Amino acid sequence: xxxxxxxxxxxxxxxxxxxxxxxxxxxxxxxxxxxxxxxxxxxxxxxxxxxxxxxxxxxxxxxxxxxxxxxxxxxxxxxxxxxxxxxxxxxxxxxxxxxxxxxxxxxxxxxxxxxxxxxxxxxxxxxxxxxxxxxxxxxxxxxxxxxxxxxxxxxxxxxxxxxxxxxxxxxxxxxxxxxxxxxxxxxxxxxxxxxxxxxxxxxxxxxxxxxxxxxxxxxxxxxxxxxxxxxxxxxxxxxxxxxxxxxxxxxxxxxxxxxxxxxxxxxxxxxxxxxxxxxxxxxxxxxxxxxxxxxxxxxxxxxxxxxxxxxxxxxxxxxxxxxxxxxxxxxxxxxxxxxxxxxxxxxxxxxxxxxxxxxxxxxx
Amino acid sequence: xxxxxxxxxxxxxxxxxxxxxxxxxxxxxxxxxxxxxxxxxxxxxxxxxxxxxxxxxxxxxxxxxxxxxxxxxxxxxxxxxxxxxxxxxxxxxxxxxxxxxxxxxxxxxxxxxxxxxxxxxxxxxxxxxxxxxxxxxxxxxxxxxxxxxxxxxxxxxxxxxxxxxxxxxxxxxxxxxxxxxxxxxxxxxxxxxxxxxxxxxxxxxxxxxxxxxxxxxxxxxxxxxxxxxxxxxxxxxxxxxxxxxxxxxxxxxxxxxx
Numbered sequence: 001x002x003x004x005x006x007x008x009x010x011x012x013x014x015x016x017x018x019x020x021x022x023x024x025x026x027x028x029x030x031x032x033x034x035x036x037x038x039x040x041x042x043x044x045x046x047x048x049x050x051x052x053x054x055x056x057x058x059x060x061x062x063x064x065x066x067x068x069x070x071x072x073x074x075x076x077x078x079x080x081x082x083x084x085x086x087x088x089x090x091x092x093x094x095x096x097x098x099x100x101x102x103x104x105x106x107x108x109x110x111x112x113x114x115x116x117x118x119x120x121x122x123x124x125x126x127x128x129x130x131x132x133x134x135x136x137x138x139x140x141x142x143x144x145x146x147x148x149x150x151x152x153x154x155x156x157x158x159x160x161x162x163x164x165x166x167x168x169x170x171x172x173x174x175x176x177x178x179x180x181x182x183x184x185x186x187x188x189x190x191x192x193x194x195x196x197x198x199x200x201x202x203x204x205x206x207x208x209x210x211x212x213x214x215x216x217x218x219x220x221x222x223x224x225x226x227x228x229x230x231x232x233x234x235x236x237x238x239x240x241x242x243x244x245x246x247x248x249x250x251x252x253x254x255x256x257x258x259x260x261x262x263x264x265x266x267x268x269x270x271x272x273x274x275x276x277x278x279x280x281x282x283x284x285x286x287x288x289x290x291x292x293x294x295x296x297x298x299x300x301x302x303x304x305x306x307x308x309x310x311x312x313x314x315x316x317x318x319x320x321x322x323x324x325x326x327x328x329x330x331x332x333x334x335x336x337x338x339x340x341x342x343x344x345x346x347x348x349x350x351x352x353x354x355x356x357x358x359x360x361x362x363x364x
Numbered sequence: 365x366x367x368x369x370x371x372x373x374x375x376x377x378x379x380x381x382x383x384x385x386x387x388x389x390x391x392x393x394x395x396x397x398x399x400x401x402x403x404x405x406x407x408x409x410x411x412x413x414x415x416x417x418x419x420x421x422x423x424x425x426x427x428x429x430x431x432x433x434x435x436x437x438x439x440x441x442x443x444x445x446x447x448x449x450x451x452x453x454x455x456x457x458x459x460x461x462x463x464x465x466x467x468x469x470x471x472x473x474x475x476x477x478x479x480x481x482x483x484x485x486x487x488x489x490x491x492x493x494x495x496x497x498x499x500x501x502x503x504x505x506x507x508x509x510x511x512x513x514x515x516x517x518x519x520x521x522x523x524x525x526x527x528x529x530x531x532x533x534x535x536x537x538x539x540x541x542x543x544x545x546x547x548x549x550x551x552x553x554x555x556x557x558x559x560x561x562x563x564x565x566x567x568x569x570x571x572x573x574x575x576x577x578x579x580x581x582x583x584x585x586x587x588x589x590x591x592x593x594x595x596x597x598x599x600x601x602x603x604x605x606x607x608x609x610x611x612x613x614x615x616x617x618x619x620x621x622x
């Protein structure tokens with residue numbers, strides 16, 4: 001009897017209750033010490049100063065569908081700069097009557113990205129869907145077939161250009177970075193030193209200088225009469241730049257994999273490519289998901305640097321809108337709008353990476 | 365059980381040689397780890413290698429499947445000489461299974477995937493057939509119900525049994541065991557040894573680096589004692605334990621048996 005009641009007690013003891021109700025929570029989290037109490041009060045003061053004023057500016061006094069002059073009269077936020085210039089900010093110089101084409105292309109891209117984010121759909125058919133989608137998007141942007149009017153690539157601008165540079169920049173840079181990381185670990189001295197020189201050189205220069213080189217210096221070396229599309233050159237510069245950073249992150253992941261995994265794979269008779277593809281890379285890449293996504297996010301934002309070689313990406317079309325005298329002085333509103341677009345891109349990348357980490361968790 | 369296996373050990377009717385090592389030397393830098401190793405292993409033979417740490421016993425069996433490279437002498441496995449030829453190395457590795465001290469399962473793959481990977485990619489066995497074989501061997505190491513789990517969810521003893529099953533799935537001609545029980549908690553050693561004894565009973569050729577003297581007595585044909593890179597003594601288990609010849613063997617045995 002005594003024994004059983006004792007064991008009952010031992011099993012059923014609950015943790016001691018240390019907080020009760022709202023007051024308990026407040027005390028534990030906001031006023032646990034003098035320093036914390038001061039911090040709480042200072043924070044509350046600033047929130048009280050900022051939040052109501054911001055809400056008033058952004059929502060109550062704001063104008064949504066007026067002219068610039070009417071905005072100035074109203075005094076609040078002038079969201080009209082976004083709504084009235086939306087099509088220019090998003091599509092830039094793409095011919096006005098054909099702007100449905102980049103819109104459809106972007107929708108195709110989003111659908112494909114959404115499908116690809118679910119690992120259950122990673123089948124051959126998805127690969128074909130991408131091929132078809134890429135062809136479709138190219139056709140929509142370029143035109144010249146099936147009765148679509150031809151559009152010069154110099155007219156590609158705004159959000160489609162930003163997406164083009166970043167989506168293809170990142171998807172091409174990732175495998176290239178992995179190849180460079182493997183090359184840097186290679187036992188063949190020529191390959192190894194080539195990869196080291198490449199990585200260290202690229203990491204040693206700013207992206208801006210690479211972009212300048214690709215747009216100003218590179219054409220000088222080409223024979224007369226041959227030109228390479230400006231967008232393509234920027235795209236290549238972004239890929240080369242991002243790949244060098246990814247290579248170093250992946251190398252870190254490779255170093256985290258113990259000797260035993262290599263030996264187990266080798267002792268089975270797997271050759272180098274099988275060993276890397278099936279055993280080492282899946283583990284190494286999983287480990288480095290957080291820093292890799294960090295690089296992809298910053299590369300996505302860095303695509304806005306193409307303004308300096310005269311490409312009209314999302315940031316540049318917004319700036320052009322701001323230089324219109326009718327809309328001068330409303331830069332905050334316009335920048336908030338594109339900040340939201342960039343944020344949506346970055347945030348979906350980082351939440352996807354967190355989901356991927358959860359899905360790939362294997363209890364170790 | 366002891367008797368049956370011991371009998372095998374006694375009447376030693378060796379099959380044809382499957383591993384022949386002649387005058388093999390190995391250096392790590394300037395350090396002479398293996399000195400003039402001569403060893404012939406016959407089909408169906410089970411050999412235990414023991415010796416103090418740093419004596420080169422692990423290095424010796426790692427040379428047999430080229431996880432370590434020897435610098436002098438010859439190693440012939442199943443009629444193929446180990447050279448720098450990658451094709452030969454891969455061919456030998458297909459025929460030689462290895463079980464490691466730290467299991468080295470692939471943590472990102474399920475138990476079943478760990479077992480089918482080699483057969484599917486190296487032996488080009490169809491996936492369904494490889495899974496059938498995998499389940500057969502998992503059954504054999506008494507762990508079939510864990511097939512869909514991941515290595516990180518299993519205990520050390522279970523992981524080592526999976527590792528043994530993984531090697532068996534390649535249907536190897538020789539199995540190498542590199543201190544298979546030394547990383548295990550004491551209560552898990554027996555479950556792994558039992559699996560190894562089952563394997564011995566089926567006539568698998570085994571080379572085991574281990575200090576498990578019980579296993580050596582009941583399952584081995586020969587015990588090798590190594591010290592400072594040399595094979596100092598070699599005998600059938602009974603003689604080895606009861607009548608060691610070399611001073612260093614006596615010292616070693618007195619240390620591990622007490």
